[in-house]
Amino acid sequence: METLHIPALNTTSPFASMKGNHVALRVPDFEASKRWFIEKLDFRVIHEWPFGDLSLAYVAPANDDNFWVELLGGDTPGQQPDYSDLNESLHRAGYHHFCINVASVDETIAELRRRGVTLVGEPFDLAVIGRRLAFFSDPWGNLIELAQILA
Incomplete structure (x- = not known):
């Protein structure tokens, strides 16, 4: 098995404060998608809010507050x-x-x-x-x- 070579952190970069936070998924059925993450993956709903005619929610794994999935629902996506x-x-x-x-x-x-x-x-x-x-x-x-x- 190979070992990954990860370059040293670049703490002097003007972007040094960048850290991963979430990924967003456009879903065709907001409530069903939210239920799926909760029931199938034991995710937790962190926050919900409206944005225009859309409904949004952050969901997170059962034991992780550092990575969230943002669900975007409403209207009829492709x-x-x-x-x-x-x-x-x-x-x-x-x-x-x-x-x-x-x-x-x-x-x-x-x-x-x-x-x-x-x-x-x-x-x-x-x-x-x-x-x-x-x-x-x-x-x-x-x-x-x-x-x-x-x-």
Whole structure:
């Protein structure tokens, strides 16, 4: 297994204060999407608010206050492709997925299966980055990656 070489932090950059916060998903059914994140992934609703004719909410994993998903709902958005094959999904331009780190990909996938979540392919090891990965999707085709750091 290869070791990733991560460059030193650049604390002198004028952008040194930048830190990841959230990813936004445009969803066709705001309430159903919010319920899916709560019921299938045990996410928590952090905050909800209106913005024009849209409804928005921040949802966060059960035990993480540093990464949120912003749900954008209302009106009628265009349909997202629904992938059943990960390789097929990699060939389109634009947003692809967001990733959540887990202690065990296999245990997490077993629970997602139990909860009826749609898997996209089977878990696999990617030695070049030292991770075990798996992908699943929400009911509207948004892909989510799980990553486990391999010893």
